[in-house]
Amino acid sequence: MVRTAVAFSPGHISGYFMKVAGESPATTGSLGAGIVIEEGVVASASAAETIEVVVGRRDTEGAVLSEASGSPPVEYALERLDVSARVETRCSLPIGAGFGLSAAALLASITAVDALFDLGMDRRGIAALAHEAEVVHSTGLGDVAACQGGGIVCRTTPGPGGEIRRFYPEEAIWAVSFGPLPTPEVIGSQAQIERIAAAFPEGCPSDLPEFFRLSRAFAGRSGLVPPEVGAVLAACDAAGVRASMTMLGRGAFATGDGAEEVFSRFAPPIPLHIAREGFRLLEVRA
Numbered sequence: 525m526v527r528t529a530v531a532f533s534p535g536h537i538s539g540y541f542m543k544v545a546g547e548s549p550a551t552t553g554s555l556g557a558g559i560v561i562e563e564g565v566v567a568s569a570s571a572a573e574t575i576e577v578v579v580g581r582r583d584t585e586g587a588v589l590s591e592a593s594g595s596p597p598v599e600y601a602l603e604r605l606d607v608s609a610r611v612e613t614r615c616s617l618p619i620g621a622g623f624g625l626s627a628a629a630l631l632a633s634i635t636a637v638d639a640l641f642d643l644g645m646d647r648r649g650i651a652a653l654a655h656e657a658e659v660v661h662s663t664g665l666g667d668v669a670a671c672q673g674g675g676i677v678c679r680t681t682p683g684p685g686g687e688i689r690r691f692y693p694e695e696a697i698w699a700v701s702f703g704p705l706p707t708p709e710v711i712g713s714q715a716q717i718e719r720i721a722a723a724f725p726e727g728c729p730s731d732l733p734e735f736f737r738l739s740r741a742f743a744g745r746s747g748l749v750p751p752e753v754g755a756v757l758a759a760c761d762a763a764g765v766r767a768s769m770t771m772l773g774r775g776a777f778a779t780g781d782g783a784e785e786v787f788s789r790f791a792p793p794i795p796l797h798i799a800r801e802g803f804r805l806l807e808v809r810a
């Protein structure tokens with residue numbers, strides 16, 4: 525039996541954000557608010573001669589949807605830890621589509637590798653390395669900070685060690701996805717970053733309706749809404765359904781009566797659940 529460590533991290537839907545460029549990855553990140561979702565990433569790590577990352581997607585019944593080799597952010601993190609391991613990640617949601625799966629993969633993989641080799645990392649250290657890998661690869665700015673815990677999260681200073689407020693509604697969340705939106709192209713464009721900053725709302729939401737209102741207004745002002753998402757949001761507006769765009773993916777998320785029905789007119793609705801806690805070790809199998 526090969527010694528294997530297994531860890532999990534939730535995903536994250538960013539509702540609105542503003543980039544904060546610092547002197548280093550540690551001081552670079554974003555402000556904003558989002559939903560930490562239980563639909564995240566499981567990572568299994570075992571010792572190996574070289575670093576190998578296998579990225580798997582499975583449906584909710586466990587059937588393999590896709591499998592691919594290689595993940596630059598995760599490989600970067602393992603190189604920074606100076607360890608050789610085979611890491612297999614597993615998720616059900618589409619990658620690159622605004623569900624924060626790069627951050628989830630990093631948090632789960634680093635947590636698993638830490639346990640596998642008894643590296644003695646604490647949660648702050650795991651989050652710091654995951655955030656560094658995200659910023660270096662332009663795959664995220666605030667998702668790691670958000671996925672340290674659950675709930676509706678509002679970040680008022682950048683980085684995993686920044687000020688973070690959370691509340692935990694019970695409502696169901698629905699999403700539809702039309703595919704990826706290249707995160708690096710958006711957060712690497714000064715023009716886009718400036719327009720996003722101009723659209724950024726001040727303050728934190730006090731409840732779920734206010735979160736959706738702030739996110740919906742941000743999406744409309746940001747210039748990021750593609751036509752297919754705009755059509756979904758217009759239908760939600762007409763039906764009185766609270767909805768907004770998944771940042772940064774070509775998709776939408778919504779809550780409340782009518783959300784599933786309106787989404788089903790455009791694409792298969794994806795049920796999501798607000799997470800109650802953040803990344804964590806699941807087991808170590810000797």
Ligand SMILES: Nc1ncnc2c1ncn2[C@@H]1O[C@H](COP(=O)(O)OP(=O)(O)OP(=O)(O)O)[C@@H](O)[C@H]1O
Nearest residue numbers: 595596613619620621622623624625626629663772
């Ligand atoms: N489940 C995963 N397992 C391993 N690596 C992943 C996983 N998801 C994403 N990555 C790595 O992160 C890179 C960028 O992911 P990207 O940020 O586009 O996805 P995302 O985090 O789901 O989207 P977003 O950042 O817009 O929420 C991928 O090309 C891949 O290398």
Ligand SMILES: CC(C)(CO)[C@@H](O)C(=O)[O-]
Nearest residue numbers: 538541554664665666667
């Ligand atoms: C930049 C971003 C929207 C990408 O998912 C997210 O990391 C965030 O909210 O900072």
